[in-house]
Amino acid sequence: MVSGRTLRQPGRRGDVRVDPRPVAEAVVDPELPVLTLADLGVLRDVRTGDDGTVVVEITPTYSGCPAMGVMRADLLHALHDAGFEQVDVRTVLSPAWSTDWISAEGRRKLAEAGIAPPGAAPARTPGPVPLDLDLDRPRRTAACPLCGSPDTEEVSEFGATACTALRRCRQCQEPFEHVKEI
Amino acid sequence: MGHLETVYDALTAAHGDEARWAFGTGFDDPLAGVDTALPAGADPADLGAYCLMLGDDALVLSQRLTGWITRAPELEEEVALANIALDLLGQARLLLSRAGSCGVLGRSRERAGATVPDEDALAYFRDADEFRCAGLVAAPDGDFGHTVVRLLVASTWRLALAARLRGSRDPVLAAVAAKAVPELTYHRDHAARWVLRLGDGTAESHRRAQAGADAVWPLTADLFTPTDVERRLAGERVGVDPTDLRDEVRGVLTQVLERATLAVPPWPGDVPPRGRVGAHGPELAVLLAGLQGLSRAHPGATW
Numbered sequence: 001m002v003s004g005r006t007l008r009q010p011g012r013r014g015d016v017r018v019d020p021r022p023v024a025e026a027v028v029d030p031e032l033p034v035l036t037l038a039d040l041g042v043l044r045d046v047r048t049g050d051d052g053t054v055v056v057e058i059t060p061t062y063s064g065c066p067a068m069g070v071m072r073a074d075l076l077h078a079l080h081d082a083g084f085e086q087v088d089v090r091t092v093l094s095p096a097w098s099t100d101w102i103s104a105e106g107r108r109k110l111a112e113a114g115i116a117p118p119g120a121a122p123a124r125t126p127g128p129v130p131l132d133l134d135l136d137r138p139r140r141t142a143a144c145p146l147c148g149s150p151d152t153e154e155v156s157e158f159g160a161t162a163c164t165a166l167r168r169c170r171q172c173q174e175p176f177e178h179v180k181e182i
Numbered sequence: 183m184g185h186l187e188t189v190y191d192a193l194t195a196a197h198g199d200e201a202r203w204a205f206g207t208g209f210d211d212p213l214a215g216v217d218t219a220l221p222a223g224a225d226p227a228d229l230g231a232y233c234l235m236l237g238d239d240a241l242v243l244s245q246r247l248t249g250w251i252t253r254a255p256e257l258e259e260e261v262a263l264a265n266i267a268l269d270l271l272g273q274a275r276l277l278l279s280r281a282g283s284c285g286v287l288g289r290s291r292e293r294a295g296a297t298v299p300d301e302d303a304l305a306y307f308r309d310a311d312e313f314r315c316a317g318l319v320a321a322p323d324g325d326f327g328h329t330v331v332r333l334l335v336a337s338t339w340r341l342a343l344a345a346r347l348r349g350s351r352d353p354v355l356a357a358v359a360a361k362a363v364p365e366l367t368y369h370r371d372h373a374a375r376w377v378l379r380l381g382d383g384t385a386e387s388h389r390r391a392q393a394g395a396d397a398v399w400p401l402t403a404d405l406f407t408p409t410d411v412e413r414r415l416a417g418e419r420v421g422v423d424p425t426d427l428r429d430e431v432r433g434v435l436t437q438v439l440e441r442a443t444l445a446v447p448p449w450p451g452d453v454p455p456r457g458r459v460g461a462h463g464p465e466l467a468v469l470l471a472g473l474q475g476l477s478r479a480h481p482g483a484t485w
Contacts, residue, residue: 057215063361064272068212090215093276093357096364122364126348129341129367131434133441135378139371156258157372158265166258182364 020054021046023082030070031161032179034113037071041101044092053086054079059097062162062182098124099163099181116142116152116167116178142178144169154178211299212275213354218283221351224420229352230286231314231411232421234304235458236343237277238315241305242466243336244270245473246323255326262372266333269365276358278304283354288312295481306477310467317457318401320466327380327390331398334373338434339405341366342427351419374438381442388443395439396447403450405431409458 024046025038037043037058045057056075060068072089079087099118102110107117119140132139139157143150149171156166157180164177220226247267254260281287282300289312294303313320318336323329344366347359380391406428408416415421432449439446456462476483 060272060361062269062272063276063358063365064268064270066268072214088215091213093216093361094353096357096361127345128430129345129363131374131437132371133374133378133438135375156261157368158258158262160261162265162268
């Protein structure tokens, strides 16, 4: 459990309490630094408790997301720098993160950075998960973020981070990353 | 900024927080801030033992898959197997931490010392006979055909289980399972597609995939037999009786093998649990020697 550490800065600026939310929302994702944690949808809640402790809730994208510790440290650091003495960063696991939580602004920033944003995530249904054995049917599509052509192909379902697949544009021939729907 | 002794000091000075650079060791508790209260009526010893079984399956399969990095048939496949292994490692960390929060640490705590987190104590400071993984994941690696068949069987079983565990009365187990379902769906699809490609590929790839299936099928003999712990937890609606998974798992596997033009080997008869009660072959100790060597030699080491 990570609890707040006491810094020298006051938690108040003059008599006006600073809102911690914009500070937390501005922290960027360590693996996709064009996105803030708010854009990515992993920042679930920012609130100030009765005792003045800032409680921040984050959720992992994938179970094995190695960036959680860095996100936590960056949030603590940013909030401490902004003068919040007591900060408690908590993990929430449920409901599980989905790419549908990436904001419209986040999608725009991804495309601008040459990364194709995800389409709609597959529906989550109770009961057994159906098997997809159709090798010929493309499992997902993405327009080229560089030239806009819809004529692209998947090179690898798995990329340099857990969130991304590798694709190539058949028009401009450029390779690009695609945040895959989950 | 003043004189800086080391590169590490320079990094932490520039970035102001040493945790920013904690990629080697010092990982946070994956359950930090999660409410780990126990569900009413569930025996913490049972819940912890159950989390060890499922956590050990993930940890050991993750370590097996990681062994393919630099050895897979193509670079993209190394990235794929590493990604799958990372998902499983994440699931293992959550589950081992949950076992720790239930107080199920056995002798790992006294071996590890007081400062090592629960998940690390359990991963690095238990001997092979204290692991509760299924024989399916503990069995040694064969060729790539064997690996994709094993991954298909393991992810099919685990996905069927996780889909049911989403309804567990333990909120932590339910949340871990809900998070695991989309990940395991990827894993199963990836393995199934390789089995199709190999089975319905060349004569050589067909032969290897068939040999993989023939070798892996007998390892499913104890996958559908509950331990006493699983039976009790299923009764409490906290866990799942693996007997309930049998028809779905065999149905999916049969469907994949038939599409891959492979012969479905005869299903082995059910046998009492082996790996789940700590009965493993010597290959698990070999794998653990590689996994645990550094932590055992230097407990609490950081870098």
